[in-house]
Amino acid sequence: MDDQQKQLISFVVPVFNEEECVEKLYSRICETAESIGMKFELIYVDDHSIDSTLRIIRGLRERDSRVKIISFSRNFGHQVAVMAGLHHASGDCVITMDADLQDPPEIVPQMLEIWKQGFDVVYGIRRTRKGNWLKKTCYKIFYRVIHKISPLDLPLDAGDFCLMSRRIVLEMQKLNEERPFVRGLRTWVGFKQIGIDYDRQLREAGKSKYNIVKLSQLAIDGILSFSSLPLEAATFIGVIISCASILYALYTGITRILIQFDIISADHLIPGWATLVCSIMLLMGLQFIFLGILGKYVGRIFTQGKRRPLYIVQEKQGFEDD
Numbered sequence: 275m276d277d278q279q280k281q282l283i284s285f286v287v288p289v290f291n292e293e294e295c296v297e298k299l300y301s302r303i304c305e306t307a308e309s310i311g312m313k314f315e316l317i318y319v320d321d322h323s324i325d326s327t328l329r330i331i332r333g334l335r336e337r338d339s340r341v342k343i344i345s346f347s348r349n350f351g352h353q354v355a356v357m358a359g360l361h362h363a364s365g366d367c368v369i370t371m372d373a374d375l376q377d378p379p380e381i382v383p384q385m386l387e388i389w390k391q392g393f394d395v396v397y398g399i400r401r402t403r404k405g406n407w408l409k410k411t412c413y414k415i416f417y418r419v420i421h422k423i424s425p426l427d428l429p430l431d432a433g434d435f436c437l438m439s440r441r442i443v444l445e446m447q448k449l450n451e452e453r454p455f456v457r458g459l460r461t462w463v464g465f466k467q468i469g470i471d472y473d474r475q476l477r478e479a480g481k482s483k484y485n486i487v488k489l490s491q492l493a494i495d496g497i498l499s500f501s502s503l504p505l506e507a508a509t510f511i512g513v514i515i516s517c518a519s520i521l522y523a524l525y526t527g528i529t530r531i532l533i534q535f536d537i538i539s540a541d542h543l544i545p546g547w548a549t550l551v552c553s554i555m556l557l558m559g560l561q562f563i564f565l566g567i568l569g570k571y572v573g574r575i576f577t578q579g580k581r582r583p584l585y586i587v588q589e590k591q592g593f594e595d596d
Contacts, residue, residue, distance in 0.1 A: 281366040283307075283314040283386070286359030288352050289331070290321040292373040296330050299373050300341065306379045312386070315592070317362060318373075319355040320345040322588075335591050342592030353454045356434060360446050362593060368438045370456070376474050377435035385437040385470060394465035397429060397436035397457075401471040428461050429469055436460065494570075511560070 285303055289296055300316065307314050318331045320343065328345055335341045344358055356370055367389055371377045377398060385396040418430065434456050438446070445463045461467070 281313065282364065283312055283382075284359075284363035284365030284368040285314060285316045286319065286356060286363055286368055286370045287316065287373050288319045288321060288355030288359065289323060289327055289373045290349065290352070290355075291323045291325045291327060293323075293326045293330055295373045295375060296327060297334065299375055299379070300334055300338075302375065302379045306382055310383050310386075315340050315342055315363075315365060317342045317344065317359045317592075319359045321352065321355045322346045322349040332591070339592065343590065344587055345589040347588040353434075353456050356456045357446070357449075357454050358587075360438075360443050362590075363443060366440050368440075368443050369436070370438070371435045377433075378472065378475065381470065381472050382437070388468060388470065389437055389439065392466060393468050394439040394442045395436055395460060395467035397432045397460070397467065397469050399429065399469040399471050400431045400433065400474045402473045428458060429467075432457060432469060439465075441465070 287296075287299065296318065303314070303316060318334075318341065320328050320331065322345070328343075331341065331343055335343055342362070344362060346355070346358075350358075359370065360368060367386070369382060369385070371379070381398070388396045414431070436457075438460065442460070442463055442465060446459060449459055451459070
């Protein structure tokens, strides 16, 4: 028997109000698996959907025991749902993907071939992506900014769609971050990683759950988790302001000397007022900005120190043997 037929592949799919997509994804994964004869389990992680998503998944589970369900007690977020799937996956390798079919299951066989060559992570690189131009632009900027400011070599245009070997998954299971940024943690773990290009399609159906606010929060989580540059920027800007203050003090001293020797006129000057007001406003503004930055990091320490679980499971199906 072929090795690929002996090995179990786990698909981890976080879902939130995806009633129009979950069954289509199941069908396409089954078609892909049957075309190459691979064994698989499909783990749907329901992030407390309020539509009929969970009911549809339960129906799939009744028809096919390969479908497994994790249902949260409330909405914990997409990245936490991915981590929950990794905690419960039992495959020799794990493939994480969204339910909206923007990431095509049809390239999974190519990922498996690369994995069998000895790579631990095969991540999808979005060669092109369709959709809203504003989101596309924001994604492009974000990936390049975090690539520049992070000490990790975070790949450009690579999302959560990837294949991870069992040893990568075991290492990921040890991590317990309050606000996980999965694609960053995947890079941080290390081992042999490689990208594969693909064209990202439009959603098969439904609406995106990532609006600008949630995308901004994801970007902030990524930057704060994998870069200390915002803290270092405070010191850098403080040095610049200090130097500017010294230069301005020299300018003021020279001006006073020139006025004293009647070289320039002092008629148009209001001594002290502009300097005092501008200095106070500038310094107070900077204080509030950097207190906010420090607050972000302190807030993370505060929430991480509580050691709360990442998620609470309301229902599980298909994990009776675990």
